[in-house]
Amino acid sequence: MIKGVKIRLYPNKHQQNQLLQMFGNDRFVWNQMLAMAKARYKNNPSSRFVNEYGMDYLVKQLKVEYSFLKESDSSSLQISNHNLAQAFKTLFKHQGGYPRFKSRHSAKQSYTGKSTCKIVAKRRIKLPKLGNIRTSKTNRLNGCKIKRYTLSLESTGKYYLSLTVEDNSIKPLEKTGAVVGIDLGVADLAITSDANKYPKFRTSYLDKQVKAWQSKFSKRKYRATKAVRQWNHNHKDYKMILDDYQNWQRAKRIKACYQAKIANKRKDYLHKITTELVKSYDVIVIEGLRTKDLLKNHHLAKAISNQSWREFRTMLEHKCKWYGKQLIVVKPNYTSQICSSCGYHSGKKPLEIREWTCPKCGTYHDRDVNAAVNILNKGLEKLKVRD
Ligand SMILES: [Zn+2]
Structure with a gap:
């Protein structure tokens, strides 16, 4: 299992200066290679594109000319070249724009490496060139193999280490035999088919x-x-x-701190809910969202970004995979219009209508719970077809 882990870094003054240099070196190499590619194309549009191995070779020559490059974690320069080559590949496939030069003034500064780094103590990691560096607790990394690491300085002025790790200690969760459909709402974040409502995440003060x-x-x-x-x-x-x-x-930094606080709190909240769901149910059914349609509606747009449905869904996807549960995504058609007890199609209802009674069978519905039940039914049908 591959997963991401992010911990705080507390570099000392010397290490901070080193990091500044290393962020700069990555940027320098990226910009040099990009300028080289541009110049080559300008001189001769039919000249062959220099691939990442070619670029790695050029870095060796750059190191002779610019000795400060030797202060970098050399794997990070390779990754920079790899990323630039990838950017060009997507450009050639017409899937992305032209790669841009990197600026010293961008909000986040970082570099990514893939050499070996070692956890030396509960709050210490040994990283290439930087040596022993103080971190927040590393116990989440116990039994994990580190694949890649990104060191970053964010606009809040804090340093972080984001790791991609292979964790083989994750065990499937016990089966409960329960199934659930989840409607992602506007008034509430999520509503389950057994009428559990998870309220929207509020951060009005922040x-x-x-x-x-x-x-x-x-x-x-x-x-x-x-x-x-x-x-x-x-x-x-x-x-x-x-x-x-x-x-x-200073104002910029403080603003960024509050924004980061909101993001962290939201993430914690979503983690709590998704973990609870994965623990309680074996099969979870959700709607595939038509975000494009919804974004046309101005009022809904803010609600969507606030509630971070996408984040919620990604977390569910990961956790279902890790813990041996099943996530089913169904088409979102008519889930709020059909009566979940008799199947009567009662037509489009404006968002203000939170409750309604089915004109055919007389069942009284909560709009969101009814939708969640419909989603569950759709999912179970899909499951039957597959079996
Ligand atoms: Zn009905």
């Missing part, structure tokens, strides 16, 4: 903070830009740059 700091950020940025322009107009000898105004950078 949302307010994000908004407040966003507005502080843009005000300060505006003021700083104006001040810099004025200063530079009046002083010919000493020019100021935007980076001299730390206040708006």
Whole structure:
């Protein structure tokens, strides 16, 4: 089983400087290779594309010319080349745009490596070039084999280590014999066919903070830009740059912190629900979402992004696979219009209608629970066909 694990890193001052250099080196190699590819094409459009092995060879020569490249985890430069070659491949297949140069000012700085790294203590990992580095708890990595690691500095000013690991210790969960259909709602996050409702995730306080700091950020940025322009107009000898105004950078960082907090809380919440579902049921049926249709509806758009249906679904997919449970995805047609007891098709209902009574059999329905039952029935039919 391959899974992702993200832990905090606490590099010391020296390691922070090293990391800065290493992020820069990755960017440098990427930009050099991209410039080379561009120049080659310009000189001769029919010249052959230099593949990643060719690029790896060029890096060796670059290392002679630019000795600072030797300070990098060399596997990270190979991965940078691999990624660039991949980007070109998708471009050639007309599946992606032209690769772009990387900037020092981008929100997240990172590099990915694939050499060996070793867990040396409960809160320490040994990484190539950096040596022994302090981390948050590593016990989630017990019994795992590390495949790849990404070190990053995020806009919140925090360092992270994201690992792709192979975990062979995951065992299937006990079977419960229970099946469930899940409707992803607007008022509630998820509604099960046995009428369990998981409320929407609320972060109104944090949302307010994000908004407040966003507005502080843009005000300060505006003021700083104006001040810099004025200063530079009046002083010919000493020019100021935007980076001299730390206040708006601080606002940017605080805003990013609140955003990260929201994302983390949401993730925790979704993990809790999906784990509970996978533990309780053997077969879970959900709808394939027509996100495109829904996004046309302006009010729904925000609800969708807030509720992170996609994240919910991905988590369910992974956990069902890990724990030996079955996830079935059914087409979302008419699930809220059909009566789940008699099958009567009662037509389209506006979203405001939360409850209704079937005109044929007289059953009183909760809109979302009825939809969840329909989803479950569709899933069970699909299961029968497959068997
Ligand atoms: Zn009915």
